[in-house]
Amino acid sequence: FAVLVLATKYVSVGSIAAAGACPLFAAYYFLYATFAPAAWVCTTVAALTVVWAHRGNIERLRAGNERRIGQKDKEA
Structure with a gap:
Protein backbone atom coordinates (compact mmCIF):
# COMPACT_ATOMS: atom_id res chain seq x y z
CA PHE A 1 0.00 0.00 0.00
CA ALA A 2 2.53 2.59 1.18
CA VAL A 3 5.00 1.93 -1.64
CA LEU A 4 2.35 2.42 -4.31
CA VAL A 5 0.87 5.49 -2.62
CA LEU A 6 4.31 7.08 -2.38
CA ALA A 7 5.16 6.14 -5.97
CA THR A 8 1.89 7.20 -7.60
CA LYS A 9 0.45 9.73 -5.10
CA TYR A 10 -2.91 7.95 -5.47
CA VAL A 11 -4.35 6.48 -2.27
CA SER A 12 -6.90 4.54 -4.28
CA VAL A 13 -4.16 2.73 -6.23
CA GLY A 14 -2.59 1.59 -2.98
CA SER A 15 -5.92 0.49 -1.56
CA ILE A 16 -6.94 -1.46 -4.64
CA ALA A 17 -3.53 -3.13 -4.93
CA ALA A 18 -3.54 -4.07 -1.24
CA ALA A 19 -7.02 -5.54 -1.62
CA GLY A 20 -5.82 -7.54 -4.62
CA ALA A 21 -2.75 -8.83 -2.80
CA CYS A 22 -4.63 -9.76 0.36
CA PRO A 23 -6.21 -12.99 -0.98
CA LEU A 24 -2.82 -14.07 -2.33
CA PHE A 25 -1.11 -13.71 1.04
CA GLU A 59 -13.27 5.00 -13.39
CA ARG A 60 -11.63 8.31 -12.38
CA LEU A 61 -8.18 6.72 -12.68
CA ARG A 62 -9.01 5.46 -16.17
CA ALA A 63 -10.32 8.90 -17.15
CA GLY A 64 -7.33 10.66 -15.60
CA ASN A 65 -9.53 12.62 -13.17
CA GLU A 66 -8.50 11.06 -9.85
CA ARG A 67 -6.96 13.53 -7.41
CA ARG A 68 -3.43 12.88 -6.22
CA ILE A 69 -2.21 13.45 -2.67
CA GLY A 70 -1.52 17.15 -2.25
CA GLN A 71 -3.35 18.16 -5.41
CA LYS A 72 -5.59 21.17 -4.88
CA ASP A 73 -9.23 21.23 -5.91
CA LYS A 74 -10.05 22.99 -9.14
CA GLU A 75 -11.77 26.31 -8.64
CA ALA A 76 -15.45 26.23 -9.52
Whole structure:
Protein backbone atom coordinates (compact mmCIF):
# COMPACT_ATOMS: atom_id res chain seq x y z
CA PHE A 1 0.00 0.00 0.00
CA ALA A 2 2.53 2.59 1.18
CA VAL A 3 5.00 1.93 -1.64
CA LEU A 4 2.35 2.42 -4.31
CA VAL A 5 0.87 5.49 -2.62
CA LEU A 6 4.31 7.08 -2.38
CA ALA A 7 5.16 6.14 -5.97
CA THR A 8 1.89 7.20 -7.60
CA LYS A 9 0.45 9.73 -5.10
CA TYR A 10 -2.91 7.95 -5.47
CA VAL A 11 -4.35 6.48 -2.27
CA SER A 12 -6.90 4.54 -4.28
CA VAL A 13 -4.16 2.73 -6.23
CA GLY A 14 -2.59 1.59 -2.98
CA SER A 15 -5.92 0.49 -1.56
CA ILE A 16 -6.94 -1.46 -4.64
CA ALA A 17 -3.53 -3.13 -4.93
CA ALA A 18 -3.54 -4.07 -1.24
CA ALA A 19 -7.02 -5.54 -1.62
CA GLY A 20 -5.82 -7.54 -4.62
CA ALA A 21 -2.75 -8.83 -2.80
CA CYS A 22 -4.63 -9.76 0.36
CA PRO A 23 -6.21 -12.99 -0.98
CA LEU A 24 -2.82 -14.07 -2.33
CA PHE A 25 -1.11 -13.71 1.04
CA ALA A 26 -4.15 -15.19 2.76
CA ALA A 27 -4.04 -18.18 0.39
CA TYR A 28 -0.58 -19.04 1.64
CA TYR A 29 -1.48 -18.56 5.29
CA PHE A 30 -5.01 -19.97 5.38
CA LEU A 31 -4.69 -22.71 2.76
CA TYR A 32 -1.11 -23.86 3.26
CA ALA A 33 0.11 -22.97 6.75
CA THR A 34 -3.06 -23.40 8.83
CA PHE A 35 -5.61 -24.87 6.37
CA ALA A 36 -8.61 -22.70 7.13
CA PRO A 37 -10.38 -22.39 3.76
CA ALA A 38 -13.38 -20.57 5.27
CA ALA A 39 -11.05 -17.81 6.48
CA TRP A 40 -9.55 -17.52 2.99
CA VAL A 41 -13.02 -17.23 1.47
CA CYS A 42 -13.91 -14.47 3.94
CA THR A 43 -10.67 -12.65 3.13
CA THR A 44 -11.34 -12.92 -0.58
CA VAL A 45 -14.91 -11.64 -0.21
CA ALA A 46 -13.63 -8.70 1.84
CA ALA A 47 -11.02 -7.92 -0.82
CA LEU A 48 -13.62 -8.04 -3.59
CA THR A 49 -15.84 -5.74 -1.53
CA VAL A 50 -13.00 -3.22 -1.23
CA VAL A 51 -12.39 -3.29 -4.99
CA TRP A 52 -16.14 -2.93 -5.61
CA ALA A 53 -16.26 0.05 -3.25
CA HIS A 54 -13.47 1.69 -5.25
CA ARG A 55 -15.20 1.32 -8.63
CA GLY A 56 -15.71 5.10 -8.82
CA ASN A 57 -12.02 5.64 -8.15
CA ILE A 58 -11.16 3.10 -10.85
CA GLU A 59 -13.27 5.00 -13.39
CA ARG A 60 -11.63 8.31 -12.38
CA LEU A 61 -8.18 6.72 -12.68
CA ARG A 62 -9.01 5.46 -16.17
CA ALA A 63 -10.32 8.90 -17.15
CA GLY A 64 -7.33 10.66 -15.60
CA ASN A 65 -9.53 12.62 -13.17
CA GLU A 66 -8.50 11.06 -9.85
CA ARG A 67 -6.96 13.53 -7.41
CA ARG A 68 -3.43 12.88 -6.22
CA ILE A 69 -2.21 13.45 -2.67
CA GLY A 70 -1.52 17.15 -2.25
CA GLN A 71 -3.35 18.16 -5.41
CA LYS A 72 -5.59 21.17 -4.88
CA ASP A 73 -9.23 21.23 -5.91
CA LYS A 74 -10.05 22.99 -9.14
CA GLU A 75 -11.77 26.31 -8.64
CA ALA A 76 -15.45 26.23 -9.52
